[in-house]
Amino acid sequence: MLSVVFLAPLAVMALGSLQRPLQPPPDGLDLWPDPAEWANYAAVPRFMPVGRLLVNSLLLVVVAVPVTVVVTSMAGLAIAMARGRARRWLIGVSVLMLLVPAAALWVPRVVLLRGVGLADTPFTVALLALAGTTPFYVLLFALACSRIPTSLLEAATLEGLSPVAVWWRVALPLARPAVVAVAALSGLFYWSTFMDPLTLVSSPANWPVALGLRSLSEMEAALYPIYLAAAVVVTAPALIAFGIGQRSFFSSVERS
Template identity: 30%
Template sequence: MMSAPDTEIRASSSALFAVKAEKKRASGVQFVRWLLLFGGGVVMIMPLVYMISTSLKYPFEVFNLNLIPEEPTLDNYRYVMQDSRFPTWFLNSFIVATITTVSNLFWDSLVGYTLCKFRFRGRYIVFIAILSTLMIPTEMLVIPWYIMSQQFGWLDSYWGIMFPGLMTAFGVFLMKQFFETVPDDFIEAARIDGLNEFQIWWTVALPLVKPALAALAIFVFLGNWTAFIWPLIVTNSQDMYTLPVGLTSFSVEQAVEWELIMTGAAVSVLPTLIIFLIFQRFIIQGVVMAGLKG
């Protein structure tokens, strides 16, 4: 028979072996996870790399699959920025996306706050009616939008491009759901202090839903920055084209100037990256706060 010390030693050895085996399995799983994440990252970033690579190529080299151009050139960037209407298209897209984003942040949050914190008859019907508009495909709304633009003289104008997106049902829904997390005690305390409803919304409620505002700003800006169908329909002159519409002018019947299209696309990515970098910390903060509340 084994003595007690021998039994304890063998039990300790078995436990140590089990711990080492578990660590080895965990490290193997972690390695597979990192490998999958790396592969997914490569797949996602390759189109961006190819776009930048093509923008640095001469026309005769566009269809070469090499990512590093044999003769890198900045002529495409010079042409796009100096000899085309690209700066005008860029400015148009920036104006439309910025004004639309600010409008959504103001009106969507205001309506969401009203539907969340005010008690009035029919508010659920109003909320359901707003949400029901999400079920209507955009393609079905294009004709009514165009008729409205024509009747009010909004064709080929900034207002004509912007008015369908100045307020969105998705933004109202998002803001209402976030305002649900704002304690009613804060609202009542502000009312007791003498603040009116607009001041309560602006100074008390809005600062508590910054993550939602950041997410909404990113969604709305990206949606309007990349919008194509409606700006194509409502604009007639090239001076009113937005960036996605303007880039199609580099594609003609005789040839498609891929190097210019890729150059314009590469430049157009910059504002979206800047917007994301500005607001990402608010989104991360919101995720952390949501985790702590859970």
């Protein structure tokens, strides 16, 4: 029942995308427009280069998600293997970084990336993955790795495995639910984010699709069906990816 409530905006978006443009809004909730204006989807490329923006977002996700998983899983394993005061200190620093407002980092990021010449590229936003995207993912992996028996990690070390080998051959397979969860969450983040590209990417040719959709929100109200059609096009890949990731998450939980 709660899912129906949260899915209602998606249904309204899909139905609104089939309304006829340049017409007064319907009186009440129009469950199915008659006739349905499927041509709104064909009109979307006239208002935004949706194909190029989708490719930009896809490249961003393909690059940023694996980097996020690698960085956060390594950091989480390091926290789980730390002992005593060092472990408490690392957790405290992660929580403190999580409490820093995102808006406080916008200006420093712009200054830093422009200073090293990495601003305004299709992969600029993906550089955030080098910092793990968010400390929440690090804490999630730390919790998952802390459930691995310490004796198993110590035995792997005594057998001569390097820290990287312990991470790759022991920690990652046993923390697969966390891997799937972080991959799904970070994928949705990089697909839907527009504030980071808005501050870091100035060239429209390098925008991800979410920022391109944001630029259409200033259309006049009579053209909103086309805007909603663009929103459906942008939202559909994320919903499909989330559905696949959700099934993989529950299957990995059952196996573990």
